[in-house]
Amino acid sequence: MLLRRLKLKNFRQFKGEQILEFSTDSEKNVTVIMGENGSGKTTLAQAFTWCLYGDTDFEDQSMLCKAVVQTMIPNSEETVRVELDLVHNNIEYTIIREQHYTLDLRGNLKRSNSVFKIAYKNKDGQREFVKDLETDLRMKEILPKELSRYFFFDGERIGNMSKELKKGKSKEFAQAVRGLLGLSAIMAAINHLNGKSRTSVIRKYDESYDSTSDNKIAQYTKEITEYEEKIAKIDTRLEEIENEENIARDKCTDLSEKIKENAECEKLAERKEKLRRELDLLVQSKTTNTASLLKTFNKDASAYFSKKMMKDALQKLSEAEKLDNGIPDIHARTIDFLIMRGKCLCGRKIEVGDDAYNELIKVLEYIPPQSIGVSIGQFVKECELKCKYADTLFNDITEKYSLIRDFEITYAQKEVEIKLIEEKIKGMPKVGEMQKDLIKYENALRQLQVERDELNLQKGKYITLRDRRITERNELTLRDEYNRKIEVYKAYAQYMYNVLNDLYQKKEAETRVELEKNVNEIFRSIYNGGFSLKIDNNYNIQIIVNDFEGYADDVETSTAQSISVIFAFIAGVIKMARQNKNPENEMLVSEPYPLVMDAPLSAFDKKRIQTVCNVLPKVAEQVIIFIKDTDGEIAEAHMSDKVGMRYLFDKKNEFETYIVRRG
Amino acid sequence: MDNTNSVFINGIEIDTEKAYRLMRRLVIKEKINIKTKQYNDSEMVRMIKKMIEEEVQCY
Numbered sequence: 188m189l190l191r192r193l194k195l196k197n198f199r200q201f202k203g204e205q206i207l208e209f210s211t212d213s214e215k216n217v218t219v220i221m222g223e224n225g226s227g228k229t230t231l232a233q234a235f236t237w238c239l240y241g242d243t244d245f246e247d248q249s250m251l252c253k254a255v256v257q258t259m260i261p262n263s264e265e266t267v268r269v270e271l272d273l274v275h276n277n278i279e280y281t282i283i284r285e286q287h288y289t290l291d292l293r294g295n296l297k298r299s300n301s302v303f304k305i306a307y308k309n310k311d312g313q314r315e316f317v318k319d320l321e322t323d324l325r326m327k328e329i330l331p332k333e334l335s336r337y338f339f340f341d342g343e344r345i346g347n348m349s350k351e352l353k354k355g356k357s358k359e360f361a362q363a364v365r366g367l368l369g370l371s372a373i374m375a376a377i378n379h380l381n382g383k384s385r386t387s388v389i390r391k392y393d394e395s396y397d398s399t400s401d402n403k404i405a406q407y408t409k410e411i412t413e414y415e416e417k418i419a420k421i422d423t424r425l426e427e428i429e430n431e432e433n434i435a436r437d438k439c440t441d442l443s444e445k446i447k448e449n450a451e452c453e454k455l456a457e458r459k460e461k462l463r464r465e466l467d468l469l470v471q472s473k474t475t476n477t478a479s480l481l482k483t484f485n486k487d488a489s490a491y492f493s494k495k496m497m498k499d500a501l502q503k504l505s506e507a508e509k510l511d512n513g514i515p516d517i518h519a520r521t522i523d524f525l526i527m528r529g530k531c532l533c534g535r536k537i538e539v540g541d542d543a544y545n546e547l548i549k550v551l552e553y554i555p556p557q558s559i560g561v562s563i564g565q566f567v568k569e570c571e572l573k574c575k576y577a578d579t580l581f582n583d584i585t586e587k588y589s590l591i592r593d594f595e596i597t598y599a600q601k602e603v604e605i606k607l608i609e610e611k612i613k614g615m616p617k618v619g620e621m622q623k624d625l626i627k628y629e630n631a632l633r634q635l636q637v638e639r640d641e642l643n644l645q646k647g648k649y650i651t652l653r654d655r656r657i658t659e660r661n662e663l664t665l666r667d668e669y670n671r672k673i674e675v676y677k678a679y680a681q682y683m684y685n686v687l688n689d690l691y692q693k694k695e696a697e698t699r700v701e702l703e704k705n706v707n708e709i710f711r712s713i714y715n716g717g718f719s720l721k722i723d724n725n726y727n728i729q730i731i732v733n734d735f736e737g738y739a740d741d742v743e744t745s746t747a748q749s750i751s752v753i754f755a756f757i758a759g760v761i762k763m764a765r766q767n768k769n770p771e772n773e774m775l776v777s778e779p780y781p782l783v784m785d786a787p788l789s790a791f792d793k794k795r796i797q798t799v800c801n802v803l804p805k806v807a808e809q810v811i812i813f814i815k816d817t818d819g820e821i822a823e824a825h826m827s828d829k830v831g832m833r834y835l836f837d838k839k840n841e842f843e844t845y846i847v848r849r850g
Numbered sequence: 851m852d853n854t855n856s857v858f859i860n861g862i863e864i865d866t867e868k869a870y871r872l873m874r875r876l877v878i879k880e881k882i883n884i885k886t887k888q889y890n891d892s893e894m895v896r897m898i899k900k901m902i903e904e905e906v907q908c909y
Contacts, residue, residue, distance in 0.1 A: 276885035325887075372880040376873075379880070379894050386895050388902070661860055676902050678862035683873050685859075 188275040188330060189809050190781050196268040197252040198237075199230045199245075200844040207231075207846055209781075209811055210831025211274075217810045217829045220846075221819040222836030227844040228813035232785035235339050238269035238284045240332050241303065244341075249296060251288045254842040259290040264299070275329045276778055281306040282326070330780070334364070337757045340784045361726045364760060365695060373691045380684040383419055389684070392677040396660075400667040407660040414653035421646045428639050435628045435635065442625040449618050459608045462601050469601070473594045480587040487580040490573035497570040504563055517554050522547050698763070699726075706759035709806065713798050714751035728752060747791060754799060757782060762806040779808035793821060800825035872905050 193207045209218045222228050233243045237250065249256075250267040259265060264287055271282045285302040305317040305325050317325045330338065365374070381389045393412065398405035490497075526547060529537050537543045664670035703722045710720050721729040730752065765779045782803060791799065800822050803810050810829075814822055823830060833849040856863050876898060883889050889897065 278885070328884075371884055372877050375880040375884065375894075376876050379891065379898055384891065386892050388895050388898050391895060391899060657860070665861065674860065675862050675906055676899070678859040678864055679869055679872065679902050679906055680898075682857065682859045682864045682866075682869050683876065686869070687873060687877075 188273055188778055188780050190271065190273050190783070190811065191279075192270075192272040193231075193234065193238075194268075194270040194272075195231075195234055197255050197265060198234050198250055198267050198269055199252060200227050200254075200838075200842055201230070201234075201846070202252045202254050202843045205846050207834060208832060209809065211809065212831045213808075215829055215831030216808060217804050217812065217826055218832040218834070219819060219823060219830050220811070220813045220834045220836070221816055222813070222844075223816055223838070226836040226838040228815070228836070229341070229785055230844075231846075232339065232341060232783065232813050234269050235271065235783055236335065238271045238282055239326060239330065239335065241284060241301075249288070249298075250286055251296065252842065254840075256288075256290070256296055257842075259296075261290055261292045261294065264289045273329075279308040280329065282329075331366070337753070337760070338780050338782060340753070340757065340782065361724075364726050365698075369764070370691060370695060370698065373687055373694065377684060377687050377691060380680050380687070388680045389677055392673050392680065395673050396664060397667065397669045400670065401663045404660055404663050404670065407656045407663070411653050411656050411660065414649045414656070417649050418646055418653070421642050421649070425639060425642055425646075428635050428642075432632060432635050435632045438628045439625060439632065442621050442628065446618055446621050446625065449621070452612050453618050455608045455612050459605055459612075462605050462608075466598060466601050466605075469594050469598050473591060473598070476587050476590050476594070480584060480591065483580065483583050483587070487573075487576045487583075491577040491580040494574055494577050497574060501567060501570055504567065514550065514554055517550070519551055519554055522551050522554065699724075702759050702763055705762050706755045709758045709762070709802060710751055710755035712802055713754055713795060714748060718748070720752065720755065728756060747795065750791065751795075754803075758803060758806040761808070765806075765808060781809035781811060782807045783811045783813075785813045796821050797825045804829040868905055872901060875901060 189211050190209045191211060192209065195201045195205045195207075197203065207218075207220070210216055220228065220231065230245075233245065237243045243250070251265055252267075255265050266285055266287050268283070268285045273280050273282070283302065283304045283306065287299040287301070289297050289299050291297055303322055304319075305322050306314050307317065309315050326332075365371070378384075379388060381387050384390075393408055396404050396408055398408070525531055526537055526539075526544065531537055531543055531547075535543055537547065661674060664674050699722055703720065706722065706728075707719050710718075717733045719731050719733055721731055723729070730748070761780050761782065796818065804826055812822065823833075834846050835849055837845045837847045839845065855866050857866060858864070879897070879901075880894075883894060
């Protein structure tokens with residue numbers, strides 16, 4: 188697959204129609220697209236995946252240029268369109284994806300119908316369209332989605348890709364790699380000879396026996412077909428079981444690791460609980476002390492603040508002794524008693540209105556309760572008492588306030604500790620729940636194992652029954668001329684199937700060894716550390732430390748190592764795809780692929796950028812590189828003789844960027 | 851038939867030279883069809899059957 192041209196219409200910040208033509212020159216096979224951060228490099232890289240698969244990594248799923256949206260009137264429609272011209276297997280394709288948008292009366296932008304089409308030039312040079320139902324299948328043949336991320340490579344998502352390359356790739360991925368490595372023709376031949384579908388050659392021969400010679404032939408054929416269907420059903424389920432087991436096994440490993448990592452989580456949760464209880468006690472204590480402070484204040488504050496006035500008043504009173512004209516220890520009740528008795532203490536008779544009576548009434552004004560002297564006496568006593576309490580108020584309040592302040596500081600400290608714990612355990616799942624999940628997955632694994640064993644037993648039984656029927660049918664068919672011919676043709680088909688199957692296994696193993704060799708060569712040229720790479724049956728990559736013989740475990744890698752691994756893997760696959768195109772590999776069929784890379788060099792130092800720049804244009808048929816200004820200058824300096832096309836982004840504003848061709 | 855160039859499958863003697871010739875033709879046909887998409891699976895199966903029958907009938 189070689190990319191020729193990308194045509195954008197209103198795709199994100201690329202307003203209007205903009206065209207990029209890629210270099211397809213075998214000598215100058217690099218296209219460099221340079222731009223500052225935020226100018227649209229990643230967006231342009233995403234335009235490829237949107238066009239091919241309808242996927243992007245954008246959070247805002249609207250592809251329509253915002254500058255265009257601003258000019259839309261209600262009930263109007265605009266279109267986003269990306270067209271990619273490419274050549275695959277010598278056929279010229281145009282992949283077209285369109286998304287229509289309408290602005291409703293409320294001003295909301297709505298997605299309306301979308302279009303995905305694949306056009307190609309037929310033998311006569313006429314443009315035809317792949318049938319709508321076949322577009323996804325054809326896209327899979329041109330570039331399977333499982334592999335696309337490795338050819339449309341985003342330097343900012345290295346972490347996930349590196350993990351995926353090391354483990355956890357799907358069966359589809361391995362199959363897609365096998366296809367790229369040239370094994371697809373053998374795979375197709377195997378499937379056509381004896382695939383699972385009803386249209387395989389051997390199936391067709393099975394259906395062609397003439398059963399008129401012996402009606403048992405038809406009966407045996409029917410039984411054989413039934414057994415085969417049962418075996419196929421079991422095989423499908425066995426495949427599902429394998430996938431389910433892989434998922435469950437990964438989950439178990441993942442959960443066990445997490446449980447181990449999160450053992451601390453439990454301790455933190457206990458500490459948090461203890462702090463919470465302490466906080467409750469502090470709150471109670473604070474409430475009690477605050478109430479006590481307020482009570483003391485309410486009781487003694489008036490005296491405290493009026494102490495100065497009381498002192499001044501007492502001073503004045505001490506200077507005014509003459510005010511007291513009362514008779515000591517004589518109370519109003521005494522006078523009332525004398526008047527009631529009608530006889531004074533001296534024995535004189537008292538009658539209402541006489542002189543004695545009037546004299547006694549006058550005395551009432553100076554004796555308690557009205558006596559000012561007595562009141563003053565009481566006032567003085569009260570003042571003295573209040574002053575005494577007021578003297579302790581300040582110390583009491585200070586002491587209680589200090590306690591409250593202390594509580595507040597302790598409270599705040601404990602709260603901070605709780606928050607820190609919460610922050611720490613926020614991302615940690617609860618260990619108890621993880622334990623439950625782990626048990627669930629372990630049980631599932633055991634059940635799957637039991638199911639698999641049972642299915643294998645059943646499968647063995649069906650295979651024996653089928654083979655017995657095949658032998659019995661053979662005995663009958665060989666007696667008849669026509670059926671004998673069918674047997675002969677079928678035997679040839681079976682033989683070819685067996686040989687091609689063996690050949691496939693052999694070629695696949697050889698190709699994998701060759702790929703490992705190529706990947707290691709490229710890896711060493713990019714990353715000259717003491718590591719090498721190993722590729723297993725499922726195309727998972729292990730990084731091995733060379734200097735420690737016998738150390739077989741995978742090692743943790745740095746970002747630069749991870750990128751080097753990915754580069755090496757992609758470049759290795761591309762190199763082999765290119766080699767397999769040579770006519771001497773007549774059993775293999777393959778196709779060169781381009782490398783489209785967004786910000787691939789950002790994690791590398793200058794020396795590695797130079798190495799990568801030297802290696803990639805040599806191994807890949809075509810390199811399209813989106814790069815920021817500074818890296819771009821280094822990259823261009825190192826592969827200037829390989830650059831066939833240069834572009835840069837002219838960013839007008841956040842919503843408008845234009846692609847400009849450079850000389 | 852030369853015994854060194856034959857094998858038995860389900861009691862039928864196979865001429866391996868013929869079978870290899872057939873296989874080469876088959877893989878090349880598949881290679882071409884992968885590129886051109888000229889034939890679908892059913893058509894390919896029909897053609898493979900025809901190829902086998904022509905080749906086998908020659909002996």
